[in-house]
Amino acid sequence: xxxxxxxxxxxxxxxxxxxxxxxxxxxxxxxxxxxxxxxxxxxxxxxxxxxxxxxxxxxxxxxxxxxxxxxxxxxxxxxxxxxxxxxxxxxxxxxxxxxxxxxxxxxxxxxxx
Amino acid sequence: xxxxxxxxxxxxxxxxxxxxxxxxxxxxxxxxxxxxxxxxxxxxxxxxxxxxxxxxxxxxxxxxxxxxxxxxxxxxxxxxxxxxxxxxxxxxxxxxxxxxxxxxxxxxxxxx
Numbered sequence: 001x002x003x004x005x006x007x008x009x010x011x012x013x014x015x016x017x018x019x020x021x022x023x024x025x026x027x028x029x030x031x032x033x034x035x036x037x038x039x040x041x042x043x044x045x046x047x048x049x050x051x052x053x054x055x056x057x058x059x060x061x062x063x064x065x066x067x068x069x070x071x072x073x074x075x076x077x078x079x080x081x082x083x084x085x086x087x088x089x090x091x092x093x094x095x096x097x098x099x100x101x102x103x104x105x106x107x108x109x110x111x112x113x
Numbered sequence: 114x115x116x117x118x119x120x121x122x123x124x125x126x127x128x129x130x131x132x133x134x135x136x137x138x139x140x141x142x143x144x145x146x147x148x149x150x151x152x153x154x155x156x157x158x159x160x161x162x163x164x165x166x167x168x169x170x171x172x173x174x175x176x177x178x179x180x181x182x183x184x185x186x187x188x189x190x191x192x193x194x195x196x197x198x199x200x201x202x203x204x205x206x207x208x209x210x211x212x213x214x215x216x217x218x219x220x221x222x223x224x225x
Contacts, residue, residue, distance in 0.1 A: 006161075008155065023128070034213050043204050043216035046201065091214070101146060101206075101214055103154060103156045 009088060010108040019077040021089035023104045030092035030102070035064055035075045037085065038087045038106075047075070047088075077109075085111045117137075117217035119205050125223045126195055134190045138207030145188050146214065147180055148204045156204065162188065195224045197206045 013025045025033070029051035036044035050057045050064045050073075057064050063076040073090050090104040116138045127133050138145050147159040158172035162182040173179070177195075182188040193198055202221050208214035 008153065043218045044206075046213045046215060049213050079161075100161050101208075102159075103148075103158070106155045 008106045008108045010110060012110045012112055013080050014112050015080060017080055019075075019080045019084065020110060021077075021088045021107045021109065023073040023075075023107075025073055025090065025092040025102070025104070027092055027094060027102065029064050029094040032093040032095050033066060033073050034091045034093070034101075035062075035063070035073075036091065037084075038089065040086075044089060070072045076105045080109075080111050082111050082113065085109055093108060117205055117207050119217035119220050121216065121220060123221045123223075125225065127225050128197060129194055131193045132195055132222065134192075134203050134222070136188045136190070136205030136207075136217060138183050138186070138188070138205070141185070142207035142209050142215075143185055144208045144214070145182055145185075146206045147190050148206070149174075149187070150197075150202045150204055150219070152201075159190070159203075174222060192222075193220075195222075197224045198225045200209065207209075 034049045035047045038044040038049050042062050048059045048062050050066050055066050061078045065074045077084055087106045087108050089106045091101045093101050115140055120135045143164045145162040148156040149159055149225055150156055160173055160180045161169040164222040177193045180190045185225045202219040202224050204216055206214040
């Protein structure tokens with residue numbers, strides 16, 4: 001459902017390791033998904049998207065996996081760097097009807113030196 | 114401009130005053146969203162505009178909150194009789210009908 005101001009879970013990862021951030025989405029009608037990165041004091045920044053006709057999409061150092069059966073989305077970051085420290089949000093969008101974005105609660109990623 | 118812009122970037126006001134926040138979306142984007150984000154927390158949906166359709170106001174927390182958008186251009190979010198609990202960052206995003214949403218930098222509102 002909608003993100004309604006919950007405190008954010010935190011994932012701590014050693015620099016150079018891979019990070020996996022998970023998101024459970026709520027609407028079976030959602031067929032478009034986006035991962036956003038939000039650094040302190042800034043608005044969320046688009047990272048990567050995926051449509052429901054795919055189960056995997058790769059970008060530069062990032063991979064998004066989609067499991068429609070269990071309504072689960074994950075973001076994998078390879079060789080995590082200090083600059084990856086941020087809050088990561090997933091968004092689900094049904095592309096029929098209202099196209100309204102529904103955001104997950106977010107995960108704070110801390111990269112340890 | 115190249116991205117979504119919001120103004121002012123910071124707004125400090127006294128309890129009980131009205132404030133107006135502005136969002137300039139990316140040209141050609143049919144959808145526009147307002148979200149509220151309290152410190153260290155997630156995104157709270159407020160309102161959504163899509164083209165000329167009636168806006169989805171289901172996230173507005175009270176009747177003190179309202180928003181307008183003319184066509185596919187600028188949007189303003191108005192908060193009347195501000196309360197300290199309204200203190201937050203107000204984020205605007207725009208998107209094409211079938212594409213990713215792009216966020217502005219936000220307006221940080223502080224109600225004293």
